[in-house]
Amino acid sequence: MPKRRRPSSSHRQDFLADGVPEAHQRLLEHVLANNARLSKVKIAKLPHGIGIVASERVQKNEEITFIPKSLLVNLYDIEFPNSSPIDHPTKVHSSLAAYVASQFHAPNSNDPFISILPPFSSFKSSMPLFWSKEVLTNCPPWIHSFALKQQEKLKDDYEHAVKVHRDARGVEFSKEEFEWAWAVVNTRTIYYRPKKWYKVPAEDCMTMCPFIDYYNHDARGDESCTVSFSTDGLRVTTQKPYAPGEEIFVTYGEYNNDHLLVEYGFALPANRADNINIDHWVFSKLSSRHQEILREMSFNGGYLLDENEVCYRTMMALRLAIISDDDLGIGKRYWDFVKLVEGEMEEDEYVELYEMDEKMVGGMLKEVVEAVVKYGEEKTENLRQMLADEEFLEQKDSIGSAIERWGQMIDIIAKYREKNK
Numbered sequence: 001m002p003k004r005r006r007p008s009s010s011h012r013q014d015f016l017a018d019g020v021p022e023a024h025q026r027l028l029e030h031v032l033a034n035n036a037r038l039s040k041v042k043i044a045k046l047p048h049g050i051g052i053v054a055s056e057r058v059q060k061n062e063e064i065t066f067i068p069k070s071l072l073v074n075l076y077d078i079e080f081p082n083s084s085p086i087d088h089p090t091k092v093h094s095s096l097a098a099y100v101a102s103q104f105h106a107p108n109s110n111d112p113f114i115s116i117l118p119p120f121s122s123f124k125s126s127m128p129l130f131w132s133k134e135v136l137t138n139c140p141p142w143i144h145s146f147a148l149k150q151q152e153k154l155k156d157d158y159e160h161a162v163k164v165h166r167d168a169r170g171v172e173f174s175k176e177e178f179e180w181a182w183a184v185v186n187t188r189t190i191y192y193r194p195k196k197w198y199k200v201p202a203e204d205c206m207t208m209c210p211f212i213d214y215y216n217h218d219a220r221g222d223e224s225c226t227v228s229f230s231t232d233g234l235r236v237t238t239q240k241p242y243a244p245g246e247e248i249f250v251t252y253g254e255y256n257n258d259h260l261l262v263e264y265g266f267a268l269p270a271n272r273a274d275n276i277n278i279d280h281w282v283f284s285k286l287s288s289r290h291q292e293i294l295r296e297m298s299f300n301g302g303y304l305l306d307e308n309e310v311c312y313r314t315m316m317a318l319r320l321a322i323i324s325d326d327d328l329g330i331g332k333r334y335w336d337f338v339k340l341v342e343g344e345m346e347e348d349e350y351v352e353l354y355e356m357d358e359k360m361v362g363g364m365l366k367e368v369v370e371a372v373v374k375y376g377e378e379k380t381e382n383l384r385q386m387l388a389d390e391e392f393l394e395q396k397d398s399i400g401s402a403i404e405r406w407g408q409m410i411d412i413i414a415k416y417r418e419k420n421k
């Protein structure tokens, strides 16, 4: 492919809105000099950070960004000692983080991609995995337990990176640099699986992609731009027209706000994919035997409530919950429940047969919903008190985010109750 001419400096300015720091200009020059195609877009400073806006009118189905393969950083760009990454799938998140962290210590380190990355302080305040124990214990339980899992993964990834990249290959980075880089990789990588990667496990198909990682998320998947990949690189295409100055979003996935908060450190004020995980409260209605049976049936956990309804999994868990431990494994009712799980009985038929039981399930569901609100109000009050306490002054952003999330959850429940009176 012929080399693209280096753009003139006025041309480069076309891709930067006013007020965007100088470091972003260097990144822009770097990608344009390396055959990226940018069309009708600008990097802009927005209330929620850096993002991309339309620089002129954009039509539906237009390619607005193309980043060639040579600019991507993934599995194939990180050296793995003594092995091919495909034959020995390795911890790509850990290795990418080691790669990013080590850039500080690389000779002539002045990587334009690294210089535009957010500072560690912004991840520390926005991502629950870096929040204090006091804040986490007052968060919604799903967020708390997910953040603990992430802390474990980060610890494992750090140990792996030290062994493989620092000790074996002499790559330099400190623990704090690694933690920052791990958060960078977590929030800025894109799923990339061109055809020839068919042997690579899905969780290893992550790529860093300069410029495309400027696009912010919107939950409206049918309106946000599509990001498609090929062996040549990654491409962003519009699905609707844009007016000049309008922010252009992609979608990171159909995620609720809990997921956005733990994985990306933000929640959307109006997220049409939002719902609440109510595992903590449903589990309190289940004996250990119930949970064991639900585990065997792959119905253990993942109980969700949105403003319209509770999910089928929740209904199944509560239907089992009203069968006492003594009746589990015996009697027609238990075996009809099994038939329902296995799809051998229609839900309507089950509901008709066990009308009284269904009333009990409804009552139990009401208790669950009440318990969520009560718990949420108590935790919110604790967080408010922390906010007023000088000791937690430095944590006011994380406390504020936790309060906000409880507020959104309690709102969802209010709407759910209104619709299910």
Ligand SMILES: C[S@@+](CC[C@H](N)C(=O)[O-])C[C@H]1O[C@@H](n2cnc3c(N)ncnc32)[C@H](O)[C@@H]1O
Pocket: 048, 049, 050, 051, 118, 187, 188, 213, 214, 215, 216, 217, 218, 263, 264, 265, 266, 267, 268
């Ligand atoms: C891939 S980066 C997008 C660019 C980023 N805004 C920046 O300043 O470099 C993802 C991060 O952007 C932020 N972000 C993305 N979409 C957002 C949104 N709709 N509202 C608020 N923050 C968002 C979150 O901090 C997220 O971790």
